[in-house]
Each structure stands twice: as C-alpha cells, then as structure tokens.
Amino acid sequence: MKDEQHIVTHFKNMKQQPVVLQIKDLYKSFGNNHVLNGFNMILHKGENLVIMGKSGSGKSVMIKCLVGLMEADKGIITVMGNDITTLNQESLDILRADIGFLFQGSALYDSMTVRENLEFPLRRHTKKFDKDIDTEKLVVEALGNVGLADAIDLMPSELSGGMKRRVALARTLILKPKIILYDEPTSGLDPITAKEIIILMKDIQTKYNTSSLIITHDVDCARVISDRMILLIDGIDYAVGTYKELSASDDPKIKAFFKH
Amino acid sequence: MSSSCIMLVLTNIKTQLKSFLLEIGELSYFTSRFFKEAFKRPFEIKELLRQCYLMGNRSLLLVGVTGFIIGLVLTLQTRPTLIEFGAVSWMPSMVGISIVREIGPIITALVCAGKIGSGIGAELGSMRVTEQIDAMEVSGTNPFKYLVVTRVLATTLMLPLLVIIGDAIALYGSFLVENLKGNVSFTLFFNQVFNSLEFGDIIPATIKSFFFGFAIGIVGCFKGYYCKKGTAGVGKAANTAVVFTSLLLFIIDFIAVFVTDIFYDL
Ligand SMILES: Nc1ncnc2c1ncn2[C@@H]1O[C@H](COP(=O)(O)OP(=O)(O)O)[C@@H](O)[C@H]1O
Numbered sequence A: 001m002k003d004e005q006h007i008v009t010h011f012k013n014m015k016q017q018p019v020v021l022q023i024k025d026l027y028k029s030f031g032n033n034h035v036l037n038g039f040n041m042i043l044h045k046g047e048n049l050v051i052m053g054k055s056g057s058g059k060s061v062m063i064k065c066l067v068g069l070m071e072a073d074k075g076i077i078t079v080m081g082n083d084i085t086t087l088n089q090e091s092l093d094i095l096r097a098d099i100g101f102l103f104q105g106s107a108l109y110d111s112m113t114v115r116e117n118l119e120f121p122l123r124r125h126t127k128k129f130d131k132d133i134d135t136e137k138l139v140v141e142a143l144g145n146v147g148l149a150d151a152i153d154l155m156p157s158e159l160s161g162g163m164k165r166r167v168a169l170a171r172t173l174i175l176k177p178k179i180i181l182y183d184e185p186t187s188g189l190d191p192i193t194a195k196e197i198i199i200l201m202k203d204i205q206t207k208y209n210t211s212s213l214i215i216t217h218d219v220d221c222a223r224v225i226s227d228r229m230i231l232l233i234d235g236i237d238y239a240v241g242t243y244k245e246l247s248a249s250d251d252p253k254i255k256a257f258f259k260h
Numbered sequence B: 001m002s003s004s005c006i007m008l009v010l011t012n013i014k015t016q017l018k019s020f021l022l023e024i025g026e027l028s029y030f031t032s033r034f035f036k037e038a039f040k041r042p043f044e045i046k047e048l049l050r051q052c053y054l055m056g057n058r059s060l061l062l063v064g065v066t067g068f069i070i071g072l073v074l075t076l077q078t079r080p081t082l083i084e085f086g087a088v089s090w091m092p093s094m095v096g097i098s099i100v101r102e103i104g105p106i107i108t109a110l111v112c113a114g115k116i117g118s119g120i121g122a123e124l125g126s127m128r129v130t131e132q133i134d135a136m137e138v139s140g141t142n143p144f145k146y147l148v149v150t151r152v153l154a155t156t157l158m159l160p161l162l163v164i165i166g167d168a169i170a171l172y173g174s175f176l177v178e179n180l181k182g183n184v185s186f187t188l189f190f191n192q193v194f195n196s197l198e199f200g201d202i203i204p205a206t207i208k209s210f211f212f213g214f215a216i217g218i219v220g221c222f223k224g225y226y227c228k229k230g231t232a233g234v235g236k237a238a239n240t241a242v243v244f245t246s247l248l249l250f251i252i253d254f255i256a257v258f259v260t261d262i263f264y265d266l
C-alpha cells in the first residue's frame, strides 16, 4: 500500500517535469497493413516510460518514426521542442546526437572492432564536444560504465549476446544523450543477463539523469524499471498508467499482458 | 492444351518482363541518388581506400586463375584450325586482340560479379536486416555515402585494374602453350601481340571496364540496401545481385561494341 502511494506521488511529480518527447495522433501503414492508427505519447524529463505491445504491434515502427528513420503518414512528433518532420538533415543530425538508440538486436557493426564501433558515433557528432576530444578516453570510460573494459579489441562475433547488448549500450552512451530509446533491451537474452541489463539501465538513468523510452514485452522488465506505462494495442495508446494501476485492471486486453 | 501452355509461358514472360522493367526504374533512381551524393562533402576517403584494397585483394587470385585458364584453352583450341589454314604464326595477334577487346573484360567482370557483387549484396543486406544501417544513420553518418558511394567507386576504379591484370595473365597462359608447342620465344610472342594492338582496341576496352565495375557495384549495393527482412532476404539479395549484374554486363557489352563500331566506321 505504502509502495503504491510512493509510485503515485512519483508519477505526479513527473507531470511537473518538462516534456522532452511527444507524439500526437501518429498514423503509419504499409500498404493495407495499418500499423499505427492514432498513437499518442508524452515523455517527461527524467522519466522511465515503458511501452508494451505484442510483437508485430508496431513498437519498432513507432520508435523509428520518432528519430526520423521512417516517415510517418500523419501525426506530430516533437523532440525537445523540435518538430522532427520539418527539420533538415543537418539539424536532424544535431538533434540525434542528444538521442541514444539501442537497437533490438544490438546492431553492432560486425566488420569493426568494439573500439571502432564506439568511435563511430564520434566521427560526425564531434560538434557536441570540444574540437580536440580524447576519443580513447571516452571509449574506455563508456566501456567501463558497462563493465566491459577488457573487450575493447574484440570483434562483435567474439562476444556473447549479453556482451553485445552491453557494447551497444556503451555505444549509445558515448555521446552522453539526454534521451535514450531502448528497443526491446532484454529480448533474446537469458533471464539473468536480462536482469543485469535492466540494472545497468537503471544505473545509467540515475548517473546521467536521462529520460528513457523503453519498448518491451517483458513484464518483469516493465515492473522493475517503469515510472509509467503505455500499452500499444491495435495501433493506439490503449491504456496509460503505472504498473500497479495497469496490472490491477479488469480489461481482458490489458490483463493478457500481466498474467504469467 | 498446347495453346493454354503457350499462354501460360507468355503470361510468365510478361510478368517477368514487367518486374524487370520496374527494377530498372528503381535502379535508375538509386543511380541518380549515387551521383547526387557522390560529389557532396564529407568524402569518405579512408573507407574508399579500404574497400579498394579489400576488393582487389579478394578477387585477384580468382581473376588470375580464370585468366590463365582462358588463355591456355583459347590457344589450345584454336591451334589446330590455324595450323590447317597455315596461319599459326598469327596466333599472338589473334589471341591478343580477342583477349584485350572482349574476353578479358567480360570474363573478369563476370568473375567479379560473382565474387564482389554477391559479397556486397550479402554484406549490405545483412547490415540492413540487423539494423546496422539504421544505427549508422542515427549516429550522424550518412549510410548511403559511407556504404554505397564508397563501394560503387571502389568497384568502378578496381575493375579496370583487375581487367588489365587478367589480360596479362591470360596472354601469358597463351604464350606458354605457344612456347611449348611451337617454340615461340617470349619476345616474339609479345612483340606480335603489341604490334597488332592499337589504341582503338585498348581505349574502348578500358572504358567498357569502368562501366562494368560501376554496374557490379551499383547493383550489389542496390540489392543489399533494399534487402527484405529475414535471413532469406539476405540470400536473395546476394543471389539476385549476381543474376541481375550478369545480365546487365552483357547489355553494357553489347552497347559498348555497338558504339565502338560506329566510331570505327567514321
Ligand atoms: N519496412 C517495412 N515494410 C513493410 N512492413 C513493415 C516494415 N517495418 C515493419 N513492418 C510491419 O509493421 C508491423 C509492425 O512491425 P514492428 O514495429 O517491427 O513490430 P514490433 O512491435 O514487434 O516491433 C509488422 O506487421 C511488420 O510486418
């Protein structure tokens, strides 16, 4: 009971924080496949927002529209006050330096070593830092943050799934983003490794005070990390609330997510 | 019965032709994008050089072996006929012209389509499927410039080089046969080869090779860049890259010969 009280007040505090990400009435279809049919979302500063949905429900499509990797059919997407559909390439690139994106399958460049993977985002996004940044120091620091300092000269093919995810996380963190988007951070990992990744995500959140949007269909992950949740069902934001609120719901469509 | 069979074949051809033309359209759009992006800063020089090195390195042995065998076989097969006509002394000229003008470029290009073209298709395809291309884009690097422009430029620059090497090795193979069977000396053989070759043979062949290289790069990249999801998509990208390139190579060859012929008549 006390715990619930705490969450509710925490949630109320969040609402007073500025909005960093907003999606209004997002539509996206592929031919006759209507994936998103008016999806809405708001992410506040410092918040951990979890979006849950069945696989194939359009979670990845939504997050890709958010960073301009896919063009939405209709809808307004605002990232830190910028409408991303109206930005030119250069301003979009500058904005993207403040957004970290952890891809579903890690998406490490498999022709490059771990070091080169981490250096890659620094090639272009150097404007964010001083002219003469110490690349090596940044790489070592980022790898240290995820506990993989030894892996610096390995190739991605030599890493386990969990290590790959950590390196991908380090690559996302190296630009010190203000917002991090996680696309199924625990998918394809065993429960123990998944838990380690979740703990790492929480650490990062407290250390850098980032705002996070976490896409998942892992209920445990959602319970541990979420301040607030959105259920993506039938292409819309079907239900919004805290984990406690949603898991207590009587709606069968919502219940389906929480029963084990 | 047989008429319905013919109808079936005709409709099949029609759909295939339609998808082929559609593909040509999309490829043209992709090519125009290449020319738009290729001249814009920043130039990925380091990656271009790396690609040139990798492509040359990976296909050199294959090009060498095929060239050598073609040279041997061509000479062995034509020898009896030339002897019959008492024209075996023309062998170096004949082999020289046919290899430099036609066989060298097309065989090297076909070998490279199989080796380099399918490699590019599979590599970019798997990068697309595993979201590496998306990851590049969000980290501020234009993936079209970094992956496509560098690879297409690399094949365009490297193919003529590989053709020259392939030609040289094929001629050497031909010389070995002549030397063993007809006791022709190295100097005599190559003197005759170079005497019979004119700029009119070498220049069109070299220009043609640039186009071959461009076709290999652009089709491989096109197929990989727009690869469909799933591992089946990657295999298909690699496979169709080779098939489509080979077809395109013959079309380019035909056009090249046609144009060269017009210039000869002038
Ligand atoms: N590039 C694309 N072209 C066509 N259909 C796509 C594309 N990307 C995703 N889809 C379709 O959109 C739907 C949602 O996909 P996705 O967002 O990846 O699901 P998930 O919620 O599991 O991440 C799926 O039906 C998929 O087939």
Ligand SMILES: [Mg+2]
Residues within 6 Å of the ligand: A059, A060, A061, A104, A183, A184
């Ligand atoms: Mg997904």
